[in-house]
Amino acid sequence: xxxxxxxxxxxxxxxxxxxxxxxxxxxxxxxxxxxxxxxxxxxxxxxxxxxxxxxxxxxxxxxxxxxxxxxxxxxxxxxxxxxxxxxxxxxxxxxxxxxxxxxxxxxxxxxxxxxxxxxxxxxxxxxxxxxxxxxxxxxxxxxxxxxxxxxxxxxxxxxxxxxxxxxxxxxxxxxxxxxxxxxxxxxxxxxxxxxxxxxxxxxxxxxxxxxxxxxxxxxxxxxxxxxxxxxxxxxxxxxxxxxxxxxxxxxxxxxxxxxxxxxxxxxxxxxxxxxxxxxxxxxxxxxxxxxxxxxxxxxxxxxxxxxxxxxxxxxxxxxxxxxxxxxxxxxxxxxxxxxxxxxxxxxxxxxxxxx
Amino acid sequence: xxxxxxxxxxxxxxxxxxxxxxxxxxxxxxxxxxxxxxxxxxxxxxxxxxxxxxxxxxxxxxxxxxxxxxxxxxxxxxxxxxxxxxxxxxxxxxxxxxxxxxxxxxxxxxxxxxxxxxxxxxxxxxxxxxxxxxxxxxxxxxxxxxxxxxxxxxxxxxxxxxxxxxxxxxxxxxxxxxxxxxxxxxxxxxxxxxxxxxxxxxxxxxxxxxxxxxxxxxxxxxxxxxxxxxxxxxxxxxxxxxxxxxxxxxxxxxxxxxxxxxxxxxxxxxxxxxxxxxxxxxxxxxxxxxxxxxxxxxxxxxxxxxxxxxxxxxxxxxxxxxxxxxxxxxxxxxxxxxxxxxxxxxxxxxxxxxxxxxxxxxxxxxxxxxxxxxxxxxxxxxxxxxxxxxxxxxxxxxxxxxxxxxxxxxxxxxxxxxxxxxxxxxxxxxxxxxxxxxxxxxxxxxxxxxxxxxxxxxxxxxxxxxxxxxxxxxxxxxxxxxxxxxxxxxxxxxxxxxxxxxxxxxxxxxxxxxxxxxxxxxxxxxxxxxxxxxxxxxxxxxxxxxxxxxxxxxxxxxxxxxxxxxxx
Numbered sequence: 001x002x003x004x005x006x007x008x009x010x011x012x013x014x015x016x017x018x019x020x021x022x023x024x025x026x027x028x029x030x031x032x033x034x035x036x037x038x039x040x041x042x043x044x045x046x047x048x049x050x051x052x053x054x055x056x057x058x059x060x061x062x063x064x065x066x067x068x069x070x071x072x073x074x075x076x077x078x079x080x081x082x083x084x085x086x087x088x089x090x091x092x093x094x095x096x097x098x099x100x101x102x103x104x105x106x107x108x109x110x111x112x113x114x115x116x117x118x119x120x121x122x123x124x125x126x127x128x129x130x131x132x133x134x135x136x137x138x139x140x141x142x143x144x145x146x147x148x149x150x151x152x153x154x155x156x157x158x159x160x161x162x163x164x165x166x167x168x169x170x171x172x173x174x175x176x177x178x179x180x181x182x183x184x185x186x187x188x189x190x191x192x193x194x195x196x197x198x199x200x201x202x203x204x205x206x207x208x209x210x211x212x213x214x215x216x217x218x219x220x221x222x223x224x225x226x227x228x229x230x231x232x233x234x235x236x237x238x239x240x241x242x243x244x245x246x247x248x249x250x251x252x253x254x255x256x257x258x259x260x261x262x263x264x265x266x267x268x269x270x271x272x273x274x275x276x277x278x279x280x281x282x283x284x285x286x287x288x289x290x291x292x293x294x295x296x297x298x299x300x301x302x303x304x305x306x307x308x309x310x311x312x313x314x315x316x317x318x319x320x321x322x323x324x325x326x327x328x329x330x331x332x333x334x335x336x337x338x339x340x341x342x343x344x345x346x347x348x349x350x351x352x353x354x355x
Numbered sequence: 356x357x358x359x360x361x362x363x364x365x366x367x368x369x370x371x372x373x374x375x376x377x378x379x380x381x382x383x384x385x386x387x388x389x390x391x392x393x394x395x396x397x398x399x400x401x402x403x404x405x406x407x408x409x410x411x412x413x414x415x416x417x418x419x420x421x422x423x424x425x426x427x428x429x430x431x432x433x434x435x436x437x438x439x440x441x442x443x444x445x446x447x448x449x450x451x452x453x454x455x456x457x458x459x460x461x462x463x464x465x466x467x468x469x470x471x472x473x474x475x476x477x478x479x480x481x482x483x484x485x486x487x488x489x490x491x492x493x494x495x496x497x498x499x500x501x502x503x504x505x506x507x508x509x510x511x512x513x514x515x516x517x518x519x520x521x522x523x524x525x526x527x528x529x530x531x532x533x534x535x536x537x538x539x540x541x542x543x544x545x546x547x548x549x550x551x552x553x554x555x556x557x558x559x560x561x562x563x564x565x566x567x568x569x570x571x572x573x574x575x576x577x578x579x580x581x582x583x584x585x586x587x588x589x590x591x592x593x594x595x596x597x598x599x600x601x602x603x604x605x606x607x608x609x610x611x612x613x614x615x616x617x618x619x620x621x622x623x624x625x626x627x628x629x630x631x632x633x634x635x636x637x638x639x640x641x642x643x644x645x646x647x648x649x650x651x652x653x654x655x656x657x658x659x660x661x662x663x664x665x666x667x668x669x670x671x672x673x674x675x676x677x678x679x680x681x682x683x684x685x686x687x688x689x690x691x692x693x694x695x696x697x698x699x700x701x702x703x704x705x706x707x708x709x710x711x712x713x714x715x716x717x718x719x720x721x722x723x724x725x726x727x728x729x730x731x732x733x734x735x736x737x738x739x740x741x742x743x744x745x746x747x748x749x750x751x752x753x754x755x756x757x758x759x760x761x762x763x764x765x766x767x768x769x770x771x772x773x774x775x776x777x778x779x780x781x782x783x784x785x786x787x788x789x790x791x792x793x794x795x796x797x798x799x800x801x802x803x804x805x806x807x808x809x810x811x812x813x814x815x816x817x818x819x820x821x822x823x824x825x826x827x828x829x830x831x832x833x834x835x836x837x838x839x840x841x842x843x844x845x846x847x848x849x850x851x852x853x854x855x856x857x858x859x860x861x862x863x864x865x866x867x868x869x870x871x872x873x874x875x876x877x878x879x880x881x882x883x884x885x886x887x888x889x890x891x892x893x894x895x896x897x898x899x900x901x902x903x904x905x906x907x908x909x910x911x912x913x914x915x916x917x918x919x920x921x922x923x
Contacts, residue, residue, distance in 0.1 A: 041884060046711040061869055062711070070597035074866075077602070077772060081394055083779035099600070173583035175594055211500065212578045215465055215883055219891060220472045220499065226891035227469065230477035230494065240886040247887025249680055249698060257886075304710055306885070343599055354584045 032058045034284050037075055039068040039091035039178075043304040044297070052291050058284055068093050068178045068271075075276070076103045087285045090132060090273040090292060095181050097129055097272065098339030106274035109286055113293035113311070121270055121310045123335055129272035132292050133307040136238040136330050137182035138259045138266040139169070142224030145232035154233070155262045157190050160203060167207035170221040170231040173354075175346050177213050182267035183235045184349060185338065189331035190264050193341070197352055210353055224257040238266060239306040242323035246303070254323070261327035268330040271307065372744035376737055376759075383791075383798050384762050387773025394776065395606030407607055411591070416611055419587040422502065422577075423570040426509035430566050433510055433661065434517025435559075440658045441518060442526035444651070445643040452659060454906055455667050456515045457851065461859030461905045463876045464575025465883055466898040467508060470673035471580060472499065480672060500582030508576040511665060513566045519848050520565075520807055524558030525551075527811075527844065557810035564623045565806055568616060568763040588612045592766045609769040616764025620757035670902065677895035699892035703900075712881060714873045716897065720904055723858055723874040727908065730796035730857035731850050737797065738804030738849060739842075745805070746812050756809075763802045770795075771866030778867075788867040795867060796860050800853035807852075811845040812838075851909040858905050875901045 042064060049060055065071030068091050076099070078085045092100050100106065106128035114122070114130065121131035141153060154160050160169055172180030188196045209231055211217045219227035222234035224244075241255035248255075259266075273292050275285040291297055298309035302320045309316075399407075441453050459467070475481050475498045482494035489495075498504050528551065536546045574589040586594070588608050596605035646655045680696040706713045741759060745752045777783060778791060815838060823833045859876065868877065875897060883894035 040880075043708070043710045043712055045709045046713070047709055049711050061871070063869055066597060066865075073597050073600050074772065074775065076600070077394065078775055078779065080398075081390070081776040081780075083776060083784075085775060085779060175598055176578070176583065209500075210583050212583050216468060216579055216582075218886060219883065220468060220476060225886065226888045227472060227476075229472070236886065243886040243890075244888070247885070247889040249696075249888045249892070304708060343601075346599065 030057070032056070032281060032284050033061065034058050034088065034281055034288055035061045035063060035086040036088045036090060036288065037063045037065045037071055037086035038089075039071045040064050040066060041305055042091060045300050045304065048291075048296055048300055051296075052288070056284060056287050058287075060288070069096055069181075072096050072100055072105075076100075076105060079103075079105060079276070079278075084276050084278060086276055087279040087281045088273060088275055088288050090271070092129055092272045092274065093178065094123055094268075094270045094272075094335060095178070095185060095338055095342070097123055098335050100274065101126075101128060102339065105277060107277050107279070107282070109275050109289055111286070111289050111293055113290065116312065117293075117310050118312065123270065124272070129274045130289060130293070131270050131310045132273050133298075133301050133305070133310060134268055134270045135307040136259075136261070136266040136268050136327050137179045137186070137235065138238040138261055138325075138327065139183075140222070140224065140234050140236040140240050140257050140259055142222070142232035143256055143258055145223055153260055155260070155265075157187060157199065157265055160208075160233075161199065161206050163206065165206065165233070167209070168231055169203075169233040169235075170209040170211060170217045170229070171235045172214055172217050173210055173212050173350075175350055177217075178269075179214050179235055179237065181342075181346070182269055184345070185333055186265065186267040186331040188345065189267075189333050196345075197348065200349065200352055204353055237306060238326065239302075239308075239320070239324040241325075242320045243306050245323040246319050259325050261325045263327070263329040264331050266327040266330040268327075268332060270310075369744065369747055372740055372747065376741040376744060379737055379794075379797075379801075380759075380762075383794050384765070384770075387770055387777045388765060389773075390777050391769055391773035392606050392609065395602040399603035399606075407604055412604070412608060412611065415586055415588055415591045415608065416615075418585065419571060419589075419612075420615075422505055422509075422585075422587065423567055423573070426506050426513075426570040426573075427563060427567040429506055430510050430513050430517060430570075431563060433665065434514040434562075434566075435521065436654070436658045437514065437518045437662055438522035438525055440655060442522040443643065444646050444655050446645060446655055446659070448659070452662055452667070453518070454909065455670065456518050456662060457855060457909055458670055458902050458905055459511045459666060460513075460515050460852075461855045461901065462512075462898065463859060463879060463901075464508075464579050466673065466879060466894070466901075467511070467576070467669070468579040469883070469895065469898075470669045470676075471504070471508065473676050474669050474672040475499065475504075499580065500584070502581070502585070505573075505577055505581040505585065507665075508580050509570050509573065511669065512576070513569055514662075514666070516566050516569070516803075516852075517559075517562050519852070520562035521555065521559050523807075523844060523848050524555055524810065527814075528554055557813070558807075560623060561806040561810055564620065564760070565763070565803055567619065568760070568802075571616070571619075572612065572764060572766070574767065589766055589768070593768045596768050596772065605766075605769065609766045612766055613761060613764050616761060617757050620760035624753055624756055673895060674899050674902070677892065677899045680892070699889070699896035702889055702893050703896055712873070714878050714881075716878070716900055719873055719875045719878045719897070720900065722872045723876075723901075723904065724908065726793050726796065726872075726874060727854045727857035729793035730800060731853040731912075733793055733797035734800035734804050734853040735846065735850055738801055738808055739846070741801070741805050742808040742812050745809055756805075759805055760802045762798045775866050788869050789872055792867050793857065796857035797853070799860060800849075800856045803852050803856070804849040807845050807849050808842065811842055815841050847913055850912045854908050854912060855905055858901065858908070875904065 042062065052058070053060055063086060065074045065085070071089070072092055075085060075089055089100075089105070101124060108127045109130065110127050111130055114127065117131060121134065123129070123131070139154070146153060151164065154162070154165055159165065171183055174181040174184035187199060190196075191199045209221055211221060214236070217234050218225050218236055218240075219229075221227075221229035221231045222236075223229050223232045224234070236259075238259040238261060241257045241259055244257050245252055245255040273289055275282065275289065279285050293311065295311060295314055298311040298314035301307055301309055303317055306320075306324075308326070437456070441449065462470075471479075473479055475496060477494045477497070477499075482496050485491065485495050486493075498507070532554070533546050533550050536550045541549065571587075572589050573587055574593065577585050577587045577590050578593075588611060592605045592608045592612070595601045595608065646652045677699055678695060678697070680694065680698065703716045706715075745756060745759070748755060774791065774795065778786060778788065819837050820833050823837050824830075828836065873881075879894050879897045879901070882890045882897060
């Protein structure tokens with residue numbers, strides 16, 4: 001009994017001392033909280049966030065809301081329910097842009113930095129969705145495989161239906177994967193609304209492999225990754241070879257994989273950020289958008305997320321610039337057309353390819 | 356205890372017992388579920404041009420049912436002999452194999468996909484071996500992205516449910532009963548059919564129900580191992596809700612899934628309730644012995660071999676791959692070394708990118724273990740109370756039990772979205788999401804706990820309790836000295852399951868994650884969602900750590916049993 005009493009006394013002392021030491025450090029200024037919803041691939045240097053928090057007496061919470069499409073739908077849903085999940089959304093891409101705008105998710109913000117950003121990235125003239133980064137969804141290839149077979153690389157989407165590439169390509173389902181949707185849209189841009197079904201049918205006959213998500217495609221099916229699958233061609237990002245170089249086990253001269261960046265074979269994903277309508281933290285949210293467009297953040301992005309900065313004067317890290325290619329003419333489609341037809345196309349694609 | 360069975364005080368006791376489980380389910384299950392369904396269907400009322408697509412719903416339901424029935428039968432074919440093996444025979448490596456059988460249960464699907472790939476994929480060991488052996492130029496086994504892959508993964512995941520629950524019940528069977536039957540001249544088959552089978556049925560039916568529901572609501576396995584040609588209701592709900600934004604259809608599919616779950620749980624009760632055997636339990640030490648006859652030896656060998664091939668090999672290929680670098684086999688890599696490496700593990704401790712999302716392995720382990728311990732306590736406290744409430748509810752239990760199973764049939768996406776809606780609004784908006792996570796895990800574990808405890812509770816002869824109260828023991832003492840010893844083993848089984856469910860859960864709770872306290876599965880996902888050999892290796896290393904944490908956790912829980920007790 002006495003031992004128990006001693007322990008409880010000691011615990012009480014500990015508790016009191018903890019309270020006492022806490023009291024004087026209570027912040028003089030009020031710390032504001034900012035919640036930022038992002039997609040799953042979001043990453044940023046801890047140091048940069050800490051600096052932002054310090055400069056603005058703020059605490060930033062990041063919620064990873066799933067794949068780009070999933071995160072957006074979560075936000076629309078919670079906004080409809082009257083409880084928006086965040087103050088800022090970062091990671092909306094051009095394939096879903098119009099859904100966000102149609103649902104009036106964002107408040108406009110004419111950030112000062114916008115003036116320095118090329119117009120090609122500003123897909124929303126109303127400045128509700130502000131461009132932050134871009135990247136290209138391209139076909140990656142296994143260098144060693146193609147070298148050993150002496151096979152030339154496919155140089156167009158048409159090439160992929162050539163029998164000599166039979167069974168060599170793995171793609172993601174556009175209904176469940178964001179790169180899958182991007183690659184599909186590139187095919188619509190190339191063959192038009194009337195022609196894409198024909199091409200996919202030929203691709204199916206040529207043994208294209210369809211999987212659900214990027215992880216399976218890249219690590220289970222692609223022969224150029226560490227998973228050593230059986231397809232030497234995979235739909236991934238133009239920057240993936242840079243990641244293979246930077247995250248190699250032993251320092252490499254060049255990456256084991258490459259990107260095919262021929263005209264019209266890639267799809268450019270532009271990613272946007274926006275301030276959610278009705279946020280009680282409007283001023284801080286503006287500050288955060290400015291932070292996303294700051295040179296420091298723009299230069300941090302390439303190695304954190306393997307995307308390109310929209311700010312022209314942001315300097316790319318050497319390894320990144322060396323190993324990742326930028327297509328001269330990526331495919332593109334009118335965002336309004338995507339908005340109107342996306343779901344219908346995806347359903348038609350599913351019926352054609354999977355049933 | 357006499358209070359509980361008495362006529363007057365009984366009602367209050369029952370109400371009091373029901374209070375906690377009812378509040379828990381109302382807050383964490385019915386509230387989010389109704390909120391999200393109401394929102395989904397109101398979107399249809401507004402007419403967003405979205406349709407219910409009855410053809411798609413019917414087709415998806417049919418496939419879901421078909422694969423779940425097949426998977427459950429296969430799991431029983433593997434699980435029942437294994438349950439017999441573990442509950443009857445002592446053999447070398449028994450404890451190790453029994454522990455191994457539990458581990459698949461916690462693995463995130465993305466990791467299972469990787470380990471199946473490294474074993475059975477086009478360049479997996481099996482294919483590489485066969486190609487070398489027979490001089491083939493193409494991999495002969497094409498298992499991934501097919502129905503067999505789904506079935507295999509379901510057996511891989513769920514056989515431990517059958518092994519632990521049925522095996523536990525089998526080892527608790529009172530040996531005197533079978534011995535008595537033998538002495539009265541029954542042959543072994545008669546003994547099994549007329550004594551063992553009826554006594555085992557509640558546990559076996561309960562375990563099969565759980566396996567069936569896990570298969571019926573399967574998500575990751577179907578998405579990642581079955582590939583895009585297959586969709587269960589759960590997969591279709593995910594696609595419709597989060598990609599196609601057809602919430603009314605997602606809502607409808609969720610309702611179908613719930614209604615069917617209720618139906619199955621109800622039918623299950625009709626089948627198994629009337630046969631609950633009394634006087635079936637024995638708290639005595641399980642009677643393990645080495646296999647003696649030739650038949651017994653062959654049985655032991657074959658069953659153990661099947662378990663090793665099915666459960667141990669995929670895990671082993673995962674662990675091996677996290678320790679072996681294969682880079683030299685790839686043409687353009689420079690002077691890479693093949694062979695044993697600890698590089699992936701070392702890299703885990705290095706924060707190379709300075710990312711805000713970097714988590715040291717020790718912190719991820721701590722977070723996972725804390726969540727799992729909290730979920731385990733919540734699920735088991737509630738489960739024990741709920742089981743008693745059901746036990747004392749008599750005929751009413753027949754209607755209440757299926758309702759308690761429902762959380763297993765709720766779509767993780769639907770429930771997760773419901774959580775996000777409800778717990779961001781007043782009066783809940785002050786509650787930290789980190790606190791909600793163990794409750795969400797407990798929600799998944801609770802049906803399993805009740806399913807396991809209730810048959811055990813029903814097997815305790817009332818005569819024991821009555822004798823104790825006649826001798827002057829109060830209800831607390833009766834609980835401590837009659838019920839608890841008899842419930843201890845099933846409780847430990849439940850604790851292990853609740854702990855592992857929480858360790859591996861990545862569905863509903865991923866909606867509650869705020870990135871503040873990343874768990875091991877979150878860390879695994881972070882590595883495997885980026886290209887690069889090191890990322891891949893680190894994901895496998897982190898998965899191996901998850902396996903070790905799970906193994907140590909369940910060993911620790913089992914060690915906490917009363918001294919001298921042997922778990923079947």
